[in-house]
Amino acid sequence: MERRKYQKLKLRLILLTVLLCIFFIFCFYQNYHIIVTKYEYKADFNCRIVQISDLHNQLFGKEQERLIDEIKKCAPDIIVVTGDVVDSSHTRYEHALDFFEGAVEIAPVYYITGNHESWLLGDEFNEFMIKVEAMGVYYIDGKAISSENMIIAGTEGGFCVGDYNWKEDDRLRILLAHEPS
Secondary structure (H helix, E strand, O other): OHHHHHHHHHHHHHHHHHHHHHHHHHHHHHHHOOOOOOOOOOOOOOOOEEEEOOOOOOOOOHHHHHHHHHHHHHOOOEEEEEOOOOOOOOOOHHHHHHHHHHHHOOOOEEEEOOHHHHOOOOHHHHHHHHHHHHOOOEEOEOOEEEOOOEEEEEOEOOEOOOOOOHHHOOOEEEEEOOOOO
16 A cells, blocks of 8 residues: 555656646746737838837847847837836846847837836946947837837836827827836
């Protein structure tokens, strides 16, 4: 009888170990996998937009080359970044800077911060933002930028602030929000 209990316990431990391994592999895959989802909207002009969000300091190859290559394949007219490129608990600004450096070579980049950036206020974060803007990234928290065909506005801290005069304008309007709820 003891042998039978031992075998059942051993089988349960093996099964639990296999399930834990599958769970950890799934979590690892989710953190390092790039997901591309395509949507099509009708507008009066043709514009391809790539949206990037919640990178959380993830590394996608040397100098973010896997991520940058995926963006290039999409051939965007603009790139919008909707926050959390860095992670407040293990911040590595160099990964985010590598991403922005590669992205601005592809298309104009518009960036709003997310909740993780808002938790990183201070000198180091200010230096990061200075470098990002020096690369040519349009930082639009609480602001709007207009072109002939569209207006791109960014929320500040997840809230739509500012007067964008959208009611009197027939251009395409894009609102970037980290928490779109």
